[in-house]
Amino acid sequence: MLHLELIDQCERLTSLQQEWSALAAAAQNIPIFLTWEWITIWWQHYGQGHDLYVVTARDDDGELVGIAPWMILKRHWMAQPVRCVAFIGTGEVYPAHMDVIARPGDEDRVAASFAGYLGEHVDDWDALDFVSVSGDSMLPKYLAQGDGRHASGGEMNCLYIPLEVDWETYQQVHMSAKQRR
Numbered sequence: 001m002l003h004l005e006l007i008d009q010c011e012r013l014t015s016l017q018q019e020w021s022a023l024a025a026a027a028q029n030i031p032i033f034l035t036w037e038w039i040t041i042w043w044q045h046y047g048q049g050h051d052l053y054v055v056t057a058r059d060d061d062g063e064l065v066g067i068a069p070w071m072i073l074k075r076h077w078m079a080q081p082v083r084c085v086a087f088i089g090t091g092e093v094y095p096a097h098m099d100v101i102a103r104p105g106d107e108d109r110v111a112a113s114f115a116g117y118l119g120e121h122v123d124d125w126d127a128l129d130f131v132s133v134s135g136d137s138m139l140p141k142y143l144a145q146g147d148g149r150h151a152s153g154g155e156m157n158c159l160y161i162p163l164e165v166d167w168e169t170y171q172q173v174h175m176s177a178k179q180r181r
Contacts, residue, residue, distance in 0.1 A: 004055055009052065026103055042089045057110050065103040066103065068100045082126045084126065098134065100137070
């Protein structure tokens, strides 16, 4: 069983640095937009007017196994206020490949737990704005099983090459000398 906790104060977010960074390193290949450094700096500079809504998941031993780096954006639709849950860093610009962070092997249960959390706390929000969710994320699968307050707009096209080695080795193997110049 996972134990979920809402982090809604910047000081508490700051205190997660070591655990967040260790989890991100274990998860491997996460985009820079999901690192503790990016999230906290973005929040300090652009978070004003929004509410922090980071959810953490811990196992029975208290180890951090998942992070949902969310915020609540305050918007208006047809002159009505709307509270949208979105990934920290979204808004005017949408970073690519956003997702919840999970310990390897726990991706499924972490995503299911976070989707369940949203379902249990529907009074906190009016809509989900997960525009730039990674195509291999487990989260949309579990959100779709909810109460119908989730609609998927698909994945953003953002091409990348996952490197199994360092950049220099990749260039030597896959590019001609002329291309490397």
